Amino acid sequence: xxxxxxxxxxxxxxxxxxxxxxxxxxxxxxxxxxxxxxxxxxxxxxxxxxxxxxxxxxxxxxxxxxxxxxxxxxxxxxxxxxxxxxxxxxxxxxxxxxxx
Amino acid sequence: xxxxxxxxxxxxxxxxxxxxxxxxxxxxxxxxxxxxxxxxxxxxxxxxxxxxxxxxxxxxxxxxxxxxxxxxxxxxxxxxxxxxxxxxxxxxxxxxxxxx
Amino acid sequence: xxxxxxxxxxxxxxxxxxxxxxxxxxxxxxxxxxxxxxxxxxxxxxxxxxxxxxxxxxxxxxxxxxxxxxxxxxxxxxxxxxxxxxxxxxxxxxxxxxxx
Numbered sequence: 001x002x003x004x005x006x007x008x009x010x011x012x013x014x015x016x017x018x019x020x021x022x023x024x025x026x027x028x029x030x031x032x033x034x035x036x037x038x039x040x041x042x043x044x045x046x047x048x049x050x051x052x053x054x055x056x057x058x059x060x061x062x063x064x065x066x067x068x069x070x071x072x073x074x075x076x077x078x079x080x081x082x083x084x085x086x087x088x089x090x091x092x093x094x095x096x097x098x099x100x
Numbered sequence: 101x102x103x104x105x106x107x108x109x110x111x112x113x114x115x116x117x118x119x120x121x122x123x124x125x126x127x128x129x130x131x132x133x134x135x136x137x138x139x140x141x142x143x144x145x146x147x148x149x150x151x152x153x154x155x156x157x158x159x160x161x162x163x164x165x166x167x168x169x170x171x172x173x174x175x176x177x178x179x180x181x182x183x184x185x186x187x188x189x190x191x192x193x194x195x196x197x198x199x200x
Numbered sequence: 201x202x203x204x205x206x207x208x209x210x211x212x213x214x215x216x217x218x219x220x221x222x223x224x225x226x227x228x229x230x231x232x233x234x235x236x237x238x239x240x241x242x243x244x245x246x247x248x249x250x251x252x253x254x255x256x257x258x259x260x261x262x263x264x265x266x267x268x269x270x271x272x273x274x275x276x277x278x279x280x281x282x283x284x285x286x287x288x289x290x291x292x293x294x295x296x297x298x299x300x
Contacts (some may be wrong), residue, residue, distance in 0.1 A: 001180070005229065016137045020144055027138035027178070029105065029149070031131070031231070034253075037216045038227035039297040044220055049229070053134075055178065065287065076293050078227070078255065080201070080284040084180040087165065093176050097139040101280070116237045120244055127238035127278070129205065129249070131231070153234075155278065184280040187265065193276050197239040 002061060004068055004079045005034065005049040012050040015071055024064040025054035026097035057091075058083075060098045102161060104168050104179045105134065105149040112150040115171055124164040125154035126197035157191075158183075160198045202261060204268055204279045205234065205249040212250040215271055224264040225254035226297035257291075258283075260298045 002025070006012050009030070016028035031051040038045060056064050061081055068079050086094075102125070106112050109130070116128035131151040138145060156164050161181055168179050186194075202225070206212050209230070216228035231251040238245060256264050261281055268279050286294075 001182075013135070016135075017144070020137045020139055023139075027136055029134040029136045029151075031134045031151075034229040034231045035213070035216075036227055036229045037220045039220055039223075044217070051229075051231075055180075069287070076289050078286070078290055080255075080286050082182060082201075082282060082284045084182045086178070086180050087169070089176050090178055101282075113235070116235075117244070120237045120239055123239075127236055129234040129236045129251075131234045131251075155280075182282060184282045186278070186280050187269070189276050190278055 001082050001084050002054040002056065002064055002068070002079065003051060003082075004072065004077055005036065005051050006072060006074070006077070007047050007049045008073070009050050011073060012052050015052050015068060016054075018071065019054050019064060019067065020097075022067070023098050023100065024060055024067055025056045026094040028052055028054045055094055056098050057095050101182050101184050102154040102156065102164055102168070102179065103151060103182075104172065104177055105136065105151050106172060106174070106177070107147050107149045108173070109150050111173060112152050115152050115168060116154075118171065119154050119164060119167065120197075122167070123198050123200065124160055124167055125156045126194040127155050129153045155194055156198050157195050201282050201284050202254040202256065202264055202268070202279065203251060203282075204272065204277055205236065205251050206272060206274070206277070207247050207249045208273070209250050211273060212252050215252050215268060216254075218271065219254050219264060219267065220297075222267070223298050223300065224260055224267055225256045226294040227255050229253045255294055256298050257295050
């Protein structure tokens with residue numbers, strides 16, 4: 001599972017659509033608004049962001065991360081990768097939809 | 101932690117309530133609406149879904165997953181399992197509420 | 201990544217702000233409302249809660265967890281720790297903002 005956040009809903013939608021269209025992810029979910037607090041260049045700031053959660057197979061993760069980084073408007077985007085388990089039928093569906 | 105998504109809020113609520121009532125999970129959280137993009141039978145589609153996040157102990161995971169799959173309306177539901185750490189007091193609370 | 205839930209939005213905002221101000225987390229995201237079902241003292245109850253997700257480095261996790269527990273209004277708060285991977289640039293940003 002790969003997740004990112006971005007401060008514009010259309011960009012979040014675009015990241016989700018492109019990843020599925022190009023078979024880098026089998027599905028992508030854009031969640032509701034989140035309110036982020038963070039430190040940037042020494043100052044504590046806040047921003048409204050949208051989370052995007054991508055489901056893919058291990059051998060597509062690095063291509064998906066590279067694509068998100070290339071399309072993301074931030075200099076240093078938050079792109080997190082975590083391993084999850086699922087049942088064989090769902091794993092097969094993800095594999096089928098992330099390979100031609 | 102076990103998570104799923106489903107395209108009907110009442111079904112999400114039902115999955116959450118049943119898991120806690122039957123001590124398969126100590127708690128379950130239905131999140132806000134997510135907008136999903138996915139490929140189904142070769143076509144890229146979108147749907148509105150709700151996420152459900154269940155907290156349980158390792159020895160109840162497979163029963164919980166089986167129950168979610170049995171109650172879920174999809175042929176191939178997304179049911180993801182990830183391991184999280186927590187402090188002993190919370191772990192004891194989860195164990196207490198997932199065993200009779 | 202550390203996550204918690206709490207039943208008051210101002211408390212969620214406070215947990216997020218304090219963690220970043222005190223460099224226990226590089227960023228914290230308060231998500232939308234979640235509807236929780238749980239068992240408390242034998243009864244199944246429901247509550248509206250807000251999730252807070254903190255991003256930090258491994259060597260700051262226990263201090264962050266202790267701080268959340270100290271500031272959290274619950275007797276036994278849900279504070280979950282999960283390991284995620286990210287790219288070196290983001291990891292450096294998190295490290296820089298969780299150390300003086």
